[in-house]
Amino acid sequence: NAGVTQTPKFQVLKTGQSMTLQCAQDMNHNSMYWYRQDPGMGLRLIYYSASEGTTDKGEVPNGYNVSRLNKREFSLRLESAAPSQTSVYFCASSEISGNTIYFGEGSWLTVV
Amino acid sequence: DQQVKQNSPSLSVQEGRISILNCDYTNSMFDYFLWYKKYPAEGPTFLISISSIKDKNEDGRFTVFLNKSAKHLSLHIVPSQPGDSAVYFCAASDRKGDKFYFGSGTKLNVKP
Numbered sequence: 215n216a217g218v219t220q221t222p223k224f225q226v227l228k229t230g231q232s233m234t235l236q237c238a239q240d241m242n243h244n245s246m247y248w249y250r251q252d253p254g255m256g257l258r259l260i261y262y263s264a265s266e267g268t269t270d271k272g273e274v275p276n277g278y279n280v281s282r283l284n285k286r287e288f289s290l291r292l293e294s295a296a297p298s299q300t301s302v303y304f305c306a307s308s309e310i311s312g313n314t315i316y317f318g319e320g321s322w323l324t325v326v
Numbered sequence: 327d328q329q330v331k332q333n334s335p336s337l338s339v340q341e342g343r344i345s346i347l348n349c350d351y352t353n354s355m356f357d358y359f360l361w362y363k364k365y366p367a368e369g370p371t372f373l374i375s376i377s378s379i380k381d382k383n384e385d386g387r388f389t390v391f392l393n394k395s396a397k398h399l400s401l402h403i404v405p406s407q408p409g410d411s412a413v414y415f416c417a418a419s420d421r422k423g424d425k426f427y428f429g430s431g432t433k434l435n436v437k438p
Contacts, residue, residue: 218369247425256332256415256430257370272425304369314360315426317369 216240218318220305226324227295235290235321237305245308246288247272247315248280250301257304263288295325329353330418332429339436345403347432349416352397356418360426361390361401364413373414374401406436 220237227233239246247262249272259272263282277299279291288307292299302322308315331350339345349359357378362370376383376390376399383390389402403410413433417426 249428254335254430256328256330257417257428259425259427262425273427306369314372314375316372317362319369320367 218305218307218316220303220318220321222321223319224322226326227292228326229296231295232291232293233295233323234292235303235305235323236287237289237318238287239305239307239316240286241307241309241316242285243307243309243316244285245310245313245315246282247306247308248278248288248290249304249306249317250274251304251320252301260290260303292323295323297325299323300325328427328430329356330416330427330429332414332416332432334432335430336433336435339406339434341408341436341438342405345401345406345410345434345436347401347403347414347416347434349399349401349429350397351399351418351427353418353420353427354397355420356397356427358419359390359392359399360417361388362415362417363410364415364431370415403434406434408436408438410434411436 218239248260249257261280266285305318306315360375361373364370392399413431417428419426
């Protein structure tokens, strides 16, 4: 069972470059999320999509954009990467908003 | 300001003894709580949940207690095993249920 799959697992970017983190879930979940994890800060919500066709800002949306491509896929885009965006990014999904969420394995992003 | 706080960054316990991980929250609208366990280089995995209509939920060696008046929850692991060594996150969501807020995590070390 794949669950939540995110790519790439590791990426190094130069300041100002752009990139997209891809996420797909095979659990037929309605809601999907992007979190970032930083030391001492726990997991902070960047954007979420309560259902296909909707997206909303989380706690730390600045510098990011998202696309809910279909029910399965939810991508996170950094238009102009900054060193402050160096972090571990987790995609997650849940059957409906407010239910238990399931995480992918993480994407380690370094911006130099 | 963080709405979910885990004030102990680390905890060390002897194998076989009880581990108690604590979590405090500030938002009285929170009514659903989750605990996650995270190993290095992996995504968080769901452990146990509790809703505000209950004050205790048990699953094998894991028990979560909720004290709504104190806005406090705790996770008890009995008996603790070396394989329990990981970072534990608590999370909370409000009645709208759109998103979860996470604490900063407690790193548990269970010594053999």
